Amino acid sequence: VGRVPPRVLDLAAGAERVYVLTGAGMSAESGIPTFRDAQVGLWERFDPTELATPHAWAADPAQVWAWYAWRATLVRRSLPNAGHRALAGWQARPGVRLDVATQNVDDLHERAGAEVLAHVHGSLFALRCSVCDRPSDAAYPELAEPVGRLDPPTCTACGGTVRPGVVWFDETLPEEDFLAAVDAAQEADLVLVVGTSGLVHPAATIPHLAGDRGVPVVEVNPAPTVASEAADEVWRATAATALPALLEELGGGIP
Numbered sequence: 605v606g607r608v609p610p611r612v613l614d615l616a617a618g619a620e621r622v623y624v625l626t627g628a629g630m631s632a633e634s635g636i637p638t639f640r641d642a643q644v645g646l647w648e649r650f651d652p653t654e655l656a657t658p659h660a661w662a663a664d665p666a667q668v669w670a671w672y673a674w675r676a677t678l679v680r681r682s683l684p685n686a687g688h689r690a691l692a693g694w695q696a697r698p699g700v701r702l703d704v705a706t707q708n709v710d711d712l713h714e715r716a717g718a719e720v721l722a723h724v725h726g727s728l729f730a731l732r733c734s735v736c737d738r739p740s741d742a743a744y745p746e747l748a749e750p751v752g753r754l755d756p757p758t759c760t761a762c763g764g765t766v767r768p769g770v771v772w773f774d775e776t777l778p779e780e781d782f783l784a785a786v787d788a789a790q791e792a793d794l795v796l797v798v799g800t801s802g803l804v805h806p807a808a809t810i811p812h813l814a815g816d817r818g819v820p821v822v823e824v825n826p827a828p829t830v831a832s833e834a835a836d837e838v839w840r841a842t843a844a845t846a847l848p849a850l851l852e853e854l855g856g857g858i859p
């Protein structure tokens with residue numbers, strides 16, 4: 605194949621414990637726009653970093669709910685890409701433990717057949733009450749097209765407003781998930797950082813914490829990021845081309 609940088613292949617072939625931290629770029633080739641990409645259509649005037657906040661929710665829950673309902677619709681219409689499938693295939697290889705920690709709130713890793721150790725920014729589909737915090741069985745409505753406002757469902761236990769189970773800007777990460785994500789990275793033989801801009805903390809510190817313990821860090825990203833310089837190796841490729849090529853070189857198959 606000849607597309608995999610030799611050092612990356614060496615590191616991957618020698619690793620019994622692999623850790624993959626994924627970001628929005630992981631799902632870009634499934635058609636889900638990254639956060640810092642231009643948004644299209646109805647929502648192009650809105651900045652996700654303003655909508656995905658407790659402040660926006662307090663000011664206008666119907667607007668925030670409508671935005672998430674549209675994101676959920678896009679995710680449901682999307683399929684895992686070859687990169688997601690390659691990680692599932694690598695995870696299935698005998699003698700290898702591969703942990704996936706994702707900043708993505710979609711379910712494409714799981715739909716590709718991979719097990720996810722940590723959703724460090726929560727999950728779109730894990731709805732919960734914004735008042736009593738209980739998990740909710742409510743669901744996003746199916747939207748044929750984006751709408752500007754939609755009333756969120758009501759909690760059957762307390763009557764509070766149901767919200768997406770994601771971590772918004774200015775909110776703290778679920779501590780247990782985050783600590784598990786850090787521990788596993790520090791115990792790995794190799795950390796791959798795929799499709800993340802490295803701008804959002806504390807998730808962005810995970811590779812650095814592993815690197816400080818001497819774990820080699822490889823960045824897979826078509827564009828430079830703030831984390832590129834700290835990486836031991838940088839592979840300028842997309843998730844859906846790089847990961848299948850790497851798995852193939854390792855002699856593994858995609859399920």
Ligand code: APR
Pocket residue numbers: 626627628629630632633638639640641652707708725771798799800801802803804824825826827828829841842843844
């Ligand atoms: N393959 C790999 N990487 C890609 C691809 C691709 N096909 N396409 C784009 N990228 C890279 C971009 O170069 C960029 O570095 O993916 C990165 C996407 O960056 P962001 O949109 O900032 O996404 P992410 O790093 O996941 O954002 C972190 O911020 O908005 C919040 O909570 C949200 O989890 C998110 C967090």
